[in-house]
Amino acid sequence: MAAGQGSASGTDGQDTPAPDVAHALAAADARCARAGAQLTELRRQVLGLVLESDQPLGAYALLDKLKALRPGAAPPTVYRALDFLLEQGLIHKVERLNAFVGCVEAGHDHAHGHDHHHPHQFLICRDCGTTVEISDHAVAHALEAAAQRVGFTAIQATVEIEGRCATCSAAA
Amino acid sequence: MAAGQGSASGTDGQDTPAPDVAHALAAADARCARAGAQLTELRRQVLGLVLESDQPLGAYALLDKLKALRPGAAPPTVYRALDFLLEQGLIHKVERLNAFVGCVEAGHDHAHGHDHHHPHQFLICRDCGTTVEISDHAVAHALEAAAQRVGFTAIQATVEIEGRCATCSAAA
DNA sequence: GCCCGCATCGTTATACTGTAACACACATCG
DNA sequence: CGATGTGTGTTACAGTATAACGATGCGGGC
Incomplete structure (x- = not known):
């Protein structure tokens, strides 16, 4: 096994x-x-x-x-x-x-004490399909601010950016 | 008819x-x-x-x-x-x-000339299910910046924030 | 007029994604 | 022992999305 x-x-x-x-x-x-x-x-x-x-x-x-x-x-x-x-x-x-x-x-x-979900974002390449996860705090803050601006309490965010990865950009 | x-x-x-x-x-x-x-x-x-x-x-x-x-x-x-x-x-x-x-x-x-997709984000309330669309430029910029930081060219982003809307927050 | 290519839509069937519901095993606790 | 709770096996089904082929209608070239 x-x-x-x-x-x-x-x-x-x-x-x-x-x-x-x-x-x-x-x-x-x-x-x-x-x-x-x-x-x-x-x-x-x-x-x-x-x-x-x-x-x-x-x-x-x-x-x-x-x-x-x-x-x-x-x-x-x-x-x-x-x-x-x-x-x-x-x-x-x-x-x-x-x-x-x-x-x-x-x-x-x-x-310990930080056992929950962390903010994360995905970068998905249209050409090769490669998916990369990042954890950008500026994005997290912007999301939080945008939500609060309309009185919304953010708990968790799904962020998936579609585009072209560095490799495929260079190839093109 | x-x-x-x-x-x-x-x-x-x-x-x-x-x-x-x-x-x-x-x-x-x-x-x-x-x-x-x-x-x-x-x-x-x-x-x-x-x-x-x-x-x-x-x-x-x-x-x-x-x-x-x-x-x-x-x-x-x-x-x-x-x-x-x-x-x-x-x-x-x-x-x-x-x-x-x-x-x-x-x-x-x-x-005219602006015929393509605009940046947009969804706020989805966990309690009542209400979904609201916003179009926050700070978020859009943060996403763009985060992508560029790793050499990624962003084309379109899916952003869906889950949490509690103002009404449900007040009720709780 | 006629044919052809193209986009749209109708129609049938099927693939892909996800859950409900119930049964069994095992562990803990009174 | 029985009761409860969690994890898993198993069957069946619900919900989401697409493939494939045919029919129609419209515009352009002959």
Whole structure:
């Protein structure tokens, strides 16, 4: 079993045995422990699959991968795990793609007390589809200010910028 | 032709409850004319339905309403119209709700030359579900700046802020 | 007039995304 | 032991969106 981490399924040229993933999983463990949440085997597997991919994965793509580890997996299997991971802030959903990515800050060890969602934004390249997560505080502040201006109390923001990444810009 | 739309009546042929809607439709006409696009009867009907609603409408809710005007309407009927209206910037999609709203700026008469998408943001209340569109330039600039900081060329941004509207905040 | 290409729309079928509902296993607690 | 709560397996279904093909109508070139 446990061979699951590295050579996923001949994805692309990049075959990362990913010590990053192992580290992120350990951080996730600590985070869940602090939050009193259980990072079960299933949830860890799903998180691992999301983290392994450098690009957003749809729920059913994830399901396909998960089936290699859990033959009986069905849609609710993966959706329940995803819901948990979203609640814990370990992954984010890219609404425009109906897909999920590991959270860039999940690996950071914050002082306890900061266990919730952090502001984040996605940059999605129209040409190559590459999706990058950033966490820009100026954007967060602008959003907060804009909301307050109309008496709205912001809790969480979905920000997804579509455009052209540096690589594709250079190519064009 | 007695396809009533519920409220307004009495006026001859035209069955438009809101003068806002009529105005917006006229503006849409002008806009499409300038863009060399055809605002056909179907598209105008769908746009009218979206504009009539003060809240986001899902494609199938829209389809149900459209069936009153066009018995044969099917999913592609409404999706094609929505695609056109999105391209023309006459409506926006709220990704988190899989729903569509009329564009707040579509009714404004801009100097020609400004026929494309404008920056916009949605405020979605968790309690009452009310969705409001704003167009905050500070947010737009912050997004642009954040993107440029990583060499990304922004073309269009989806911004949806979830939280509590003024009314629901006051109630709580 | 006639043909052709194009955009629009009708129609059927299907793919993709997400949930409801119920059953079972196990752990904790009185 | 029974009761409760969480996590998971399993079946079925709801909701969202698109593919594919046909029919119509309109404008341009012959």
